[in-house]
Amino acid sequence: MVTGSDSSILLEVIKQQNETIAALKNTIDQMSTDSKILREQIDYLTKKLFGKKSEKTSAISGQITLDAVAFGQFDEAEVEANIEEVEQIISKKKTRAGYSREKALSNLPEEDRVYSLSQEEQVCPTDGDELKYAGKKYLRTEVAYQPATMKLVHIYQENWECRTCRKEGRPYLTQAKTDPPLLQHSMASPSSVAWTMYQKYVNHIPLYRQEKDWKNLGMELSRSTLSNWIVKTSEEWLGAMVSKLHEKLLKQNHLHADESPIQVMKEEGRSNSTKSYMWVYTTGSRSSKPIRIFEYRTGRAGKNASDFLEGYSGYLHTDGFKGYGKVKNIKRCLCxxxxxxxxxxxxxxxxxxxxxxxxxxxxxxxxxxxxxxxxxxxxxxxxxxxxxxxxxxxxxxxxxxxxxxxxxxxxxxxxxxxxxxxxxxxxxxxxxxxxxxxxxxSNNLAENSIRPFTVGRKNWLFAGSPAGADASAAVYTIVETAKANGLNPYKYLEYLLRHIPSIPNKQQKDMLDKMLPWNPQVQAACRTK
Known part of the structure; x- marks a missing residue:
């Protein structure tokens, strides 16, 4: 016979069992959810590691259509398809998209190489008669490569004197005007420094590999010397142009911004493994005066963008990073x-x-x-x-x-x-x-503008110092702005390094305006062929 006390004990046991079952069920459900998320994460990481890097998918290429109930216009590809046109395209011989030999070779200088008979060979081997010219036949076209060359240029300055002034005790010497040295007590020239910058920041060739190239050309230059060339010329000359471009950028109505990590050595109070950032700011895609400005900062705080864009009021295209919310007086357009x-x-x-x-x-x-x-x-x-x-x-x-x-x-x-x-x-x-x-x-313009930096970073890995990072930002600014304006980056770098050192301080503001990449004179001198 079950007593009242036994009954209460039994109910308590049943209650505990139900609670245990409920807890175990919740645990199983949570483990199932965690397992699902982990499996999804494994699939995602596997796809990132071994799958296609492109974001294109069957959905993107238009092969997937939503149900007409969801949105009736997604069958546009099927509605507008022209079967006859597709068949005509398929019947043509396939060639590399966009390739034209005439277009690819149109900017190269040309020469004819004609193989002729020597004087002794201009005799018929059969009867000894003199051979007469009967024309020439085209065989093929080849691309000939001419390796880079290097030379030492010794700079002299002529002195001219007035003999009469000399006799009468007046100043009598007149000296020819010369270009100032790019760097004091250095053999660096505008062309050599521009080429070093071009190789590193356009072709992504690290300085230690450039050091070997210089040696192969006959001159031993250490990578530290090449680095000094870049840092010093950026500080003394290119920085002025970057400031001028910054001034022009803030007057635009539409800007894009993005940022990417960079590892910088010897930062004060920070370990070498601490992550710093390279920021990029660009004009809008419809601007007639495209500008790309890079700026090195030790962090990703939104204050960096706020400080750089101080005084700007307009549209700013960015990703969803909250830091850009600190930029005031703008309309933020997300991607x-x-x-x-x-x-x-x-x-x-x-x-x-x-x-x-x-x-x-x-x-x-x-x-x-x-x-x-x-x-x-x-x-x-x-x-x-x-x-x-x-x-x-x-x-x-x-x-x-x-x-x-x-x-x-x-x-x-x-x-x-x-x-x-x-x-x-x-x-x-x-x-x-x-x-x-x-x-x-989208903010693709800024992402595409910073991509050359991310590609170069894979080769040179890090900046050796904050000064080096600042120099890299200055050179990337000039290079990418030149490319956006249709200029040859090397020619524009060499143009700036040749002309800016000659500008008197009082005339710098006006003269720099004449060296902006959209100036007609600059376009004529540096335009990509």
Missing amino acids: WSHVRRYFVDALPKDVKSPGSTLAQQGTLYCNKLFNIEEKLKDLPTEERRVERLKQEIPVLEAFWAWVNTNLEGVLQKSKIGQALQYAKNHQEGLMIFLDDGDCEI
Whole structure:
């Protein structure tokens, strides 16, 4: 017979068992969730390590279409396809896209090399008659390489005297005007320093490898000497042009900004492994006077951007980094490429059903916006703004409704959860580009501008000192601004190093204006062929 006390004990045991079962069930659910996130992370890292580096996917190439109920215009590729045109293209012989031999060789000097018979050979071997010229036959065209050469230039200055003044005790000597030395007590010349900079910052050749090239050309120059050339000329001469470009940049209405890590040695109070940053600021894609300015800073604090952009009021294109929020009096335009990148990173592997996952659908929404942008890119400013409102607002409304619908039903820590949350958190900044026809939908311009720095960093690894990092920023500024204006970077570097040292201090402001990369005289002297 069960007593009351036994009954209460039994109920207590059952209660404890239920609580244990519930706790174990919660543990299993949590482990299942963690396992799912870990498997997704493993797939993501595997794709990053061994997969394609490009973000292009089947969703991006237009092979995936959303259900017509979600958004009826995503079948545009099928609707506008021209089968006859495709067949004509396929029937043609395939060649490398965009390649033309005539165009590739149009800027090279030419010479004819004619093989002829010697005087002794101009006799018929059969009957001994003298041979008569009967024309020449074209055989082939070759590209001949002429290695770089180097020479010592000894500088002399002529003195001219007035014999009459000499006899009468007046000043009588007149000296010819000469260019000042680029660096005092140095054999550095504008051409040699410009070439060193060009090799390192355009061709990404570290100084220790350049040291070997100089030796092969007949001169032994240590990498420390080459480094001193870059640092000293950047401090004394190129810095003035960077300041002038900064002044012009702040007068623009549309800017882009980005930043990337750099390792700098010998920073005061910091270990050599501490991460520093190279910042880049660019004019908008529609600017008639493109500028790219690099700035080295010891950290990623938003104050760096705020200090650099002090006095600027306009549109600033950036990624979602919160530090840019410290820049006041601007309209911050966020990047749709970053939104798209989150969805691309969330794409699962081995999904055979097109458009079946949220990541694919999110990617396709972004692609639709970029496809529209591609069609509108050449329109005048106001017309572009109006067409954006007409064509992109329906896509954006559908996208935000889709985000809000699916946000609650996904794991917040999963890749797709992070993608949806990122878009939701930055909705206001992602809509700013609709306000102005000169705004861009992405910050790709800044990312592409800083890419040469990231490529070079893989070769030279680090900056040897803060002064070296500042010098690198100055040279990258000149080089990338030159490229953006269609100039040959080497020619423009050499042009600046040849002319800036000759400018009197009182005339520097006006003279530097005449050396800006869009100046017609500079264009004529340094334009890429």
